[in-house]
Amino acid sequence: MTYRSRTAFRVVGALLTGAVLGGTAACTAGGAAGDRSGASARPDATTVAAVQRAATKGAGLNSLSYRVSGKVPGQGAVKGKASFSLRPRVVEMRMTASGGLQEGEFSVRLVRDAVYVGGGEQAAVVLGGKHWLKLAMTDQGAGGFGGMQRQADQDPAAQASLLPGSDDVRKVGEETVDGVRTTHYAGVVDVAKAAKAAKAAKKPTGKRSSGAERRTKVIEQYQELGVSELKLDLWVGPGDRTVKFRQRARATQGPLDISIRFLDVNKPVTVQAPPASDTVDPEAKLKGASRRLG
Template identity: 40%
Template sequence: MKTAVRTAARRRTLGVALTVLALGASAVACSKGDSEAGESPSMTPAAAVAEAAKNTEDITSLRYRMTGKVPEQGRVEAEASMSMKPMAMSMKMSALDAGADSGKVELRFVDGALYMGGGAAAAKEMDGKHWIKFGDLGKNAGSSGAGASGMEDQVKKNPAQESTFLTGSKDVKKVGTEKVDGVETTHYKGTVTLDEFRDSLKDEDKATREAREKSLQQYETMGIDKVTMDMWIDPDEHTKQFRMRGAADKGPLDMTVTFLDFNKPVTVRAPAAGDTVDLAETLRDAQEG
């Protein structure tokens, strides 16, 4: 019974982790310039946000820290590294409301496969092995998307799309200048409905429109129709920190992402095969048996 409870808790933690990944790896903006703390003197707040949104394709890798609350799941903390080419992700996450035994998890996405590690607590349930390899189970993962295909969909997303939401805001404003992790930044804030954001895409090219449309889907699934956004832009016009808040069907979303670096090498290695349970093989063996 205890094993079943712990396993169910870890599945819940994996769901939280994938939600965190979807939200966190979608909150970067980047543009170029040498002006003061993320704003040209001649730019209005809306123009500064639009300029950042226009230059979101330059990011090839990033590292970030995330804290906040996920609807239904509760409080989370995470730190992650992500590479877009090749696609790879490493994330260590704590679901603070899941309990000490099951709330900590490490995810790795590498070579098209998703791995989840739960440390010593997981090893007690898996004959001493610390990792589960999910493989290509997305088609069997149901609505949770908790398989490699679901993870790959998140990794393939350009990690800048949510920051472009502010381009649809009708009330974006400059709040002031603030230091974030010792870096001087310009703080912007605005509210935007998903319909307003979608309407703002009508003049974009097809590829941009499709990419940004995808970023809407996770919010629609959660039942969020309006978000409040804060963005802190550093002197190089990178987003140093980002906060998104909204009312979902199953509770509040309130996530803050702090970006630690951009475009630096990211290496993600698969866990040792001898320390890994291959879930696809286990299911296949069970079916054959």
């Protein structure tokens, strides 16, 4: 691989990391999971049941649009908007990063079995004038893109579903979020304990429910970041719908603090792959080179 190609992988790969972790994924949330002021001393059945209802409602989502903002380990501040659908599986993120190793605006699209990363003119500088980099979802080891599928599968609803498993889940109080009256809940989640619970959730057939499978993916993502403890805040509105969600933790590369404002729920999400003429496909180039070399 040429020096130019390696540089492209590093630059766009860093951009992608910031984007997909931000999908983990609104205005910066108020309140703190570690702040117990105004909260009950111990969790009660009513609180746990209310949080579980919101988690169950979130687990039933097929599609979601949301705003995201906060700090990502090793990437600085990120903000933007994202939409995803599980069936069909598509994702689109438009993000801005600042204060980290890579800065600027960029986009991520997941369409069928491929991830497309666009870094605007910054990417064009290292991609020979093209604006998008394509990576097959099955390619888990190319150019520092290991774990791509798990990262592209970020699922805010599944992240929020970890809160009912907190040993100290509690009601913080009533708050208004963007004009919506909500109830604010908070708690701390032990990631190792959550992983054990997810493993125990397997059915006798060895399979998990759809919701359990989504939580398992989320837990694996936190473990890869080196997160041992999560501080979670959840704002629940009418109909047990999650209005806002915040996650904070100390990861290997620094602090994680992401806030997500849920927007459109279960509305169609359509994502188009970028034009092939404006896309660099490293896999296709490698296959071409392999054929030429026999």
